[in-house]
Amino acid sequence: MVLLVPDTSGINEIIDILLGGKSEERRQHDREREEEERRRHDREREEEERGRHDREREERKRRKQERKWREQHEQLKQQEEEVKRREEEYKRREAEIKRQHEEERRRQEAEFKRQHEELKRKEEERKKFEEEAEKYKSADHQKWTILKNDDSIKSLLREIRNKYPGTEMEKLRAEARD
Incomplete structure (x- = not known):
């Protein structure tokens, strides 16, 4: 705050000239005014x-x-970049895991298919073998029935039974079956 004091120095000089010099009171007043002026100027300087x-x-x-x-902004940018990097890493890992699972699934499907085909082939072979065995069994049975009814064979069988009684006959039958 600046106090504006009217400049009265010119009036005082005129009064001094008219009175023929400065009175002690006047000098004291001038000194006080100068002191006040200096203090005002010092206050203004201090305020300034x-x-x-x-x-x-x-x-x-x-x-x-x-x-x-700025530092906070930089930290936030770095954190955002870190989050983006982590998200990209997560997506990359997730895609890699998904790809591996897909490869494993395909491999297992191929293995299951191969095993299924193998089982089918073995089942078909077993059925063919059983059919062949059944053919031979029925053919042997028919032959045996025909032979059994033949009189010459009947007499031959009687002779064998007479010659090999009991357990020996069982042994021969077992050998014949084998």
């Missing part, structure tokens, strides 16, 4: 200095806050 210091302090605070905000 304080204002400048306040502005500088505010400017330092503002720059410090701006630095802090």
